[in-house]
Amino acid sequence: MPSNPLLQIQFPIPFDQIRAADVQPAIRELLEDARKHLEQIWQNGRPRTFENTLLALDRLTERLDYAMGIVKHLETVATTPELRAAHNAVEGEVSAFHSSIPLQEPLWKTLRQYAATGEARAIAGTRKRFLTKTLDTFRRHGAELDAPGKARLAGLDVELTRLTTKYAENVLDSTNAFELVITGESRLSGLPATARAAARESAAAKGLDGWRFTLQAPSYQALMTYLDDAALREHVYRAFATRATREPFDNRALIARILELRREKAALLGYRNFADLVLEDRM
Structure with missing residues (x-):
């Protein structure tokens, strides 16, 4: 039985071998693998180092992101009903997992423990920048919220993923309909x-x-x-x-709801508005 082409990072990407039926089993296997390795980061009993903390975190979703990136690309440029259904079946799970990473209290504690080590205080250059960016990113994604706040943020992220995915589908379908x-x-x-x-x-x-x-x-x-x-x-x-402004691909109600949820997310994280949240580390 041939192996699933989404399970291994390959270049060039074997687009001709990828089928809609490959998507759900591959993504769910990669999600399970990522969850296991996520727990291993904070369960590691050895002294905290750049390699077993930050690099381990950086590599955590490498295979998952590779596979999901391919699926998203194919859904955008060569979609079929089967591929869209497979993509949508796993998109929420992947989004929920990514959103959950900064909300894991043991992981946040582990990162802060490493940041307090002599090694962390001594690093410079790109490694120092990576540490700073990682800590800032975790804070900006809810690491310091209380339990109810984290639960609400996770729910917001899942709903936003669903709505923005539908928004993109409507633009694509409206474009193709003309x-x-x-x-x-x-x-x-x-x-x-x-x-x-x-x-x-x-x-x-x-x-x-x-x-x-x-x-x-x-x-x-x-x-x-x-x-x-x-x-x-x-x-x-x-x-x-005027794409996606008429039924059956009308995005106007989606836009209003997305803006509402983004406002709530920004306020929950302590920002005046969503633009401030997004631009903080860009401008």
Whole structure:
């Protein structure tokens, strides 16, 4: 029986071998492995070092993040109903696990213990920066909250993951739902031969006559840049600018709820607003 291609870090990535059926068993196995290694970090009875504390934490989700990154990428660029269902089945679990890491009191205690060691006080350069960033990141993600606060933060993160995933799906589906088929070549004035050929090929692939344009970047950018027909450009521009604003892919209610939850999250963590939370370590 062939091994699951998502279980090992491989370059180049074997996209041709990955199937929707691989996703759930691989991600759940990698989650279980990460949980086990997470506990080992604070259960380690040896003296705290950079390697058995910070590097162990850094490597904790390497395989999980590799696999989930591939799944997210494929769901974005080559989705199928089966792949989307598999992605959505594990996305919440992965998000909950990542959100739980800074909330683990034994792990937070372990990091502070290491930070108080002579080795930690003596490190410099990138290792010092890594330690500082790790401690700051844990604080910004709820490590110092009380138990009810941690529970609420975990719930917020899970719901935000669900909503933002649905938001992205709606944008993708709305983008894919649009097509413009032109049957008269005279309306293609200004469009380069390569763009015309691509549009002709796109139409043929759908069993259509003429030239087919979509909101995908190569098609959209060529049309908006070179097409002489201003009315057609406006039509396509408006379609692009109003993606995911109509049923069945309407994101407007999702946006309102996401903003509400982000405000609550920021306040829970002691920030004036979500922008302050996000920008604190960027600006």
